[in-house]
Amino acid sequence: MTIANRIILLILMTVLASSLANFLLTRYQSTALHSESEKILANTLVQSLRDALVQDVIDSNKLRVTNLLRSIKRNDNPIEYLYVTKGINHVVFAHSFEQGFPGFLVHSDEPSIDHLGTHLSYKYSTENGLIFDYSETLIPGLDTVLHIGINQTEILQQLNRINQYILMTSLIIALFAFLVAYLMGRQLSIPLTQFVGRIQRYGTGESIEFTDLKKFAPEIAKLANVFQSATAERQQMLDALAEREQHLSSTLDSIGDAVITTDTDGLITRMNPVAEHLTGWDGIRASGRYLTEVFNIMHAITRQAAENPVNKVLQSGQIIGLANHTVLISKDGTEYQIADSGAPIKNDNGEILGVILVFRDVSEEYRLQEQLSKHRDHLEHLVTERTMELQAQKETLEDNFQQLKLAQKQLVESEKMISLGSLVAGVAHEINTPVGVSLTGITYIKDETRQIMKKLQAEKLTQTELEEFLSNSDKMSDAMYHSLVQASELIRSFKQVAVDQHAEEKREFDLHKYIDDVILSLHHKIKHTSVTVNNNSNEACLITSYPGIFSQIITNLITNSLVHGFDAGMAGEITISAQVQDNVLTMLYTDDGNGIADEILPRIFDPFFTTKMGQGGSGLGLNIIYNLVTRKLKGNISCESHLGEGVIFKLEIPL
Amino acid sequence: MFFVKKIFYFNRQNNNLLILFILSMALISCDSPDNIPVQHVNNEERLSDTELQQKNTQKHTNQHNAGLPHQHNTFYFGFDLRGSPQEDAAQYLPFLKYLEKATGYQFKLHFTPKYSTTIDELGQDKTQFASMGASSFLRAQVKYNAKSLVRGLNQESKAEYQSILVIRPDSHISSINDIKGKSFAFGSINSTQGHLIPRIILSENEISLNDLRRYNYTGSHQNCAEAVVSGKFDVCGMQDKLAKSLVSQNMVKILYTSRYFPSSGIVVNKFVPDEVVAQVRQALIDFDPQGKHSQNMRHWDRTEMVNGFVAAAESDYDNLRHWSIQLGFLQEADKPE
Numbered sequence: 008m009t010i011a012n013r014i015i016l017l018i019l020m021t022v023l024a025s026s027l028a029n030f031l032l033t034r035y036q037s038t039a040l041h042s043e044s045e046k047i048l049a050n051t052l053v054q055s056l057r058d059a060l061v062q063d064v065i066d067s068n069k070l071r072v073t074n075l076l077r078s079i080k081r082n083d084n085p086i087e088y089l090y091v092t093k094g095i096n097h098v099v100f101a102h103s104f105e106q107g108f109p110g111f112l113v114h115s116d117e118p119s120i121d122h123l124g125t126h127l128s129y130k131y132s133t134e135n136g137l138i139f140d141y142s143e144t145l146i147p148g149l150d151t152v153l154h155i156g157i158n159q160t161e162i163l164q165q166l167n168r169i170n171q172y173i174l175m176t177s178l179i180i181a182l183f184a185f186l187v188a189y190l191m192g193r194q195l196s197i198p199l200t201q202f203v204g205r206i207q208r209y210g211t212g213e214s215i216e217f218t219d220l221k222k223f224a225p226e227i228a229k230l231a232n233v234f235q236s237a238t239a240e241r242q243q244m245l246d247a248l249a250e251r252e253q254h255l256s257s258t259l260d261s262i263g264d265a266v267i268t269t270d271t272d273g274l275i276t277r278m279n280p281v282a283e284h285l286t287g288w289d290g291i292r293a294s295g296r297y298l299t300e301v302f303n304i305m306h307a308i309t310r311q312a313a314e315n316p317v318n319k320v321l322q323s324g325q326i327i328g329l330a331n332h333t334v335l336i337s338k339d340g341t342e343y344q345i346a347d348s349g350a351p352i353k354n355d356n357g358e359i360l361g362v363i364l365v366f367r368d369v370s371e372e373y374r375l376q377e378q379l380s381k382h383r384d385h386l387e388h389l390v391t392e393r394t395m396e397l398q399a400q401k402e403t404l405e406d407n408f409q410q411l412k413l414a415q416k417q418l419v420e421s422e423k424m425i426s427l428g429s430l431v432a433g434v435a436h437e438i439n440t441p442v443g444v445s446l447t448g449i450t451y452i453k454d455e456t457r458q459i460m461k462k463l464q465a466e467k468l469t470q471t472e473l474e475e476f477l478s479n480s481d482k483m484s485d486a487m488y489h490s491l492v493q494a495s496e497l498i499r500s501f502k503q504v505a506v507d508q509h510a511e512e513k514r515e516f517d518l519h520k521y522i523d524d525v526i527l528s529l530h531h532k533i534k535h536t537s538v539t540v541n542n543n544s545n546e547a548c549l550i551t552s553y554p555g556i557f558s559q560i561i562t563n564l565i566t567n568s569l570v571h572g573f574d575a576g577m578a579g580e581i582t583i584s585a586q587v588q589d590n591v592l593t594m595l596y597t598d599d600g601n602g603i604a605d606e607i608l609p610r611i612f613d614p615f616f617t618t619k620m621g622q623g624g625s626g627l628g629l630n631i632i633y634n635l636v637t638r639k640l641k642g643n644i645s646c647e648s649h650l651g652e653g654v655i656f657k658l659e660i661p662l
Numbered sequence: 663m664f665f666v667k668k669i670f671y672f673n674r675q676n677n678n679l680l681i682l683f684i685l686s687m688a689l690i691s692c693d694s695p696d697n698i699p700v701q702h703v704n705n706e707e708r709l710s711d712t713e714l715q716q717k718n719t720q721k722h723t724n725q726h727n728a729g730l731p732h733q734h735n736t737f738y739f740g741f742d743l744r745g746s747p748q749e750d751a752a753q754y755l756p757f758l759k760y761l762e763k764a765t766g767y768q769f770k771l772h773f774t775p776k777y778s779t780t781i782d783e784l785g786q787d788k789t790q791f792a793s794m795g796a797s798s799f800l801r802a803q804v805k806y807n808a809k810s811l812v813r814g815l816n817q818e819s820k821a822e823y824q825s826i827l828v829i830r831p832d833s834h835i836s837s838i839n840d841i842k843g844k845s846f847a848f849g850s851i852n853s854t855q856g857h858l859i860p861r862i863i864l865s866e867n868e869i870s871l872n873d874l875r876r877y878n879y880t881g882s883h884q885n886c887a888e889a890v891v892s893g894k895f896d897v898c899g900m901q902d903k904l905a906k907s908l909v910s911q912n913m914v915k916i917l918y919t920s921r922y923f924p925s926s927g928i929v930v931n932k933f934v935p936d937e938v939v940a941q942v943r944q945a946l947i948d949f950d951p952q953g954k955h956s957q958n959m960r961h962w963d964r965t966e967m968v969n970g971f972v973a974a975a976e977s978d979y980d981n982l983r984h985w986s987i988q989l990g991f992l993q994e995a996d997k998p999e
Contacts, residue, residue, distance in 0.1 A: 057748060058746055058747065058748065061747040061748070062743075062746075062747060065743070065747060065773045065774075065775050065776075066775045066776040066777065067775050067777070095736070095770070098718040099714055099717075099718060104708070106708055107708030107709050107710050107711075107713075107714075108708060108709045108711075108714045109703070109705055109707065109708055109709075110704070110707035110708070110709055111701070111703035111704065111705070111707070113709070113714075113717055127698060128698075129698065129701060130698050130699065130700040130701065131700070131701050131702075131703045132700050132701065132702045132703065133703055133704075133705040134705050134706075135705060137700065146747050146748055146751040146771075147751060147755055148751055148754075148755045148758065148770060148771035149747070149751060149770075149771050149772075149773070150770065
């Protein structure tokens with residue numbers, strides 16, 4: 008139905024409803040007014056008759072009351088009858104009927120209720136017409152009631168006439184309203200019709216001008232403005248959409264994987280060239296077809312048709328992947344091993360609009376995968392065999408390693424014993440000289456003393472001989488004293504160093520002095536070289552640690568320098584410095600000997616590494632130092648050296 | 663159906679139309695302002711007065727056979743009309759409502775018809791209770807074995823009243839002795855204040871009816887006063903309250919004031935069960951028209967029981983009974999044992 012017709016119908020219905028309501032309301036008001044008027048008439052009668060009637064009723068003046076009622080009825084009015092009842096049973100006391108009292112007015116079951124005011128009690132339909140019976144209790148408490156019957160015939164006729172008049176008026180108004188509605192509808196529908204035509208064209212995508220519609224009513228002009236703006240906005244959006252579409256299309260076509268999109272019914276909406284190639288379908292021909300028709304997939308091994316991925320996506324609403332071993336049968340029968348995934352296309356509200364299917368040809372990968380799988384199995388077999396062999400070798404190696412460790416231990420002990428032996432030999436050698444001097448001296452003194460005593464006994468001793476004897480004895484004693492002091496000092500040092508090399512207990516000692524003792528204990532080795540050993544450590548450097556370990560470290564380092572750092576007859580200098588700071592002892596051991604070649608520097612702490620193999624080097628010296636520093640003293644040791652530039656050993660030991 | 667759908671389609675668009683439609687329907691349904699059905703009757707069936715009387719009698723018989731009224735706890739209370747029926751009813755109805763509330767019984771108003779007396783209405787059981795003066799009670803007691811329940815308390819809370827002889831303000835009568843040879847108006851012949859007490863006054867002053875030029879019974883205190891004010895009679899014997907009211911309006915002046923006599927009271931006939939009598943008597947004694955029961959009372963101060971009631975005793979009426987016998991209103995034999 009057109010808007011114009013709707014407007015006409017709407018106005019017509021409004022007017023009809025309004026007229027009907029008006030008619031009914033007027034009719035209702037007329038009836039109510041009439042009813043109220045009647046009630047007022049009845050009430051007025053009651054008020055005017057009340058006193059006279061009550062007094063006569065009280066005095067039982069029936070005749071007077073009857074005459075009064077009849078006189079009222081005789082007047083030219085619609086009153087049909089009047090009668091008075093009294094008492095609890097409403098016995099008829101007097102009435103206006105001249106031909107006898109109507110039987111229908113005798114009520115046997117009338118309740119005795121004092122009504123306040125005049126009210127309509129009964130409605131009687133008689134041969135004389137419709138009669139309304141109004142009644143009112145004349146005096147509350149006296150049970151005297153006046154009934155007034157009013158004939159409605161004339162009033163109803165008048166009401167009907169009024170109703171007919173109102174009905175006619177309403178119909179005329181409705182007709183007029185219809186005419187106005189028709190004209191207005193037409194007037195309104197002209198711009199609307201034009202609007203509709205343009206909007207229909209607008210709906211087809213055509214670019215429409217609405218500006219000329221502004222000449223109509225302000226609402227139409229406003230609407231035209233809105234549509235004009237909407238047209239411009241739509242064009243902008245369409246341009247943007249076309250651009251995005253083009254971009255999307257290019258993107259899809261550029262994707263190396265095949266892409267197919269469908270709507271929620273599984274009908275294809277788009278395919279990219281890769282998809283066209285793999286399916287063998289032209290995108291335009293495939294569009295609108297069911298996916299299952301174009302995207303024919305099955306299980307590579309069982310050859311059973313695979314489940315439509317679109318259905319799975321639509322059911323789950325989530326991204327799904329294809330089962331393994333899926334084969335796509337192209338339109339020309341070519342089979343492609345494919346891997347793919349499907350995902351729902353959702354709008355901003357999360358509603359699914361369709362499905363996008365992305366897949367690619369993995370035939371080559373699949374073939375390689377199969378080969379790889381076979382190779383892997385073979386390799387696994389080989390690895391198992393090799394593992395077993397290696398296990399056997401490992402066990403052998405572990406045995407060897409244990410033997411090696413034992414040998415190492417024996418070597419270390421042997422090294423220690425060698426060191427100790429060397430020490431003992433050195434010390435014995437050193438003591439031998441003063442002891443020899445002392446023995447020579449005491450032998451001389453003994454021989455000279457005997458010679459003097461013989462000469463004394465023979466009384467041949469001269470003063471000069473005695474004085475020479477005493478002088479020589481004194482010199483000899485002096486030499487013997489110094490030799491014995493030297494020997495005693497040597498023994499003390501040896502004892503201290505020897506004991507500390509085996510002692511494992513921590514104790515407090517003066518490091519400076521201890522270094523001096525160690526250097527002294529090595530004197531027998533040093534004195535045959537042109538190397539000078541300097542103790543630059545801080546004096547009175549008291550620390551609590553393992554002095555034997557320090558002895559071994561310093562001994563090994565000096566021995567190493569003497570063996571490896573300096574060639575025979577080569578002059579040089581060894582310097583040992585030490586200082587304690589923040590409970591960390593830092594020792595620097597330097598020599599200016601041959602230095603260590605760069606390529607072997609990293610291996611100097613390795614066990615059994617020596618450049619003097621077969622020349623007395625065990626290859627354990629620095630390894631022992633390394634182990635003592637890192638494990639026993641929980642410190643660290645490093646070495647800097649270049650060939651020809653000497654060495655610097657730096658030891659950092661927490662105290 | 664299509665049309666209906668269309669209508670509702672448009673209604674959705676226009677709520678005013680819907681309202682109009684509903685209003686129309688409502689008005690159609692409310693076409694008739696009341697719910698009284700029209701009875702189709704035969705107007706030809708008429709009852710003659712005799713037949714109507716028979717029907718009325720039958721109704722009355724049915725009522726009587728059913729033990730109505732007071733076996734159904736409904737009692738008629740008789741009063742003499744003082745003013746208009748409407749005014750008197752408005753005055754007494756709240757009092758009857760109080761009694762209904764206090765006793766649980768129903769009380770109906772009954773005014774004594776002109777051609778009967780409160781005494782006869784009570785004796786014939788047309789009323790079961792009645793308000794009457796001492797003179798009427800003495801007759802009712804003699805004639806119908808009526809009992810006085812209570813006596814009314816006046817403005818001063820006394821259960822007694824007086825009669826006053828009034829004359830015109832310009833009258834030459836200056837003392838009661840001057841009324842010999844004058845015309846004298848009484849109220850009702852059965853009235854205590856309007857007849858019995860004025861007769862006692864005359865008798866005590868040794869004035870007989872024969873000493874008067876003429877006398878008449880006007881039927882009420884109001885009529886009696888009218889007779890003097892209009893000049894038809896020289897003297898009127900009337901109730902004290904109305905007389906004082908007229909004096910204050912300078913309508914009359916007082917010639918003579920009697921001593922006090924027992925006031926009007928409430929009387930019950932012999933048919934009312936004792937337990938009802940007891941309940942009603944107690945309710946009357948408890949009646950406090952100036953206090954807690956003053957609400958809804960209308961012009962109660964115009965009655966002779968302004969301050970309620972006090973229980974009546976037989977001896978209260980001895981003096982009046984004596985005078986009634988002496989004046990011939992009652993026979994000596996009527997004196998109760």
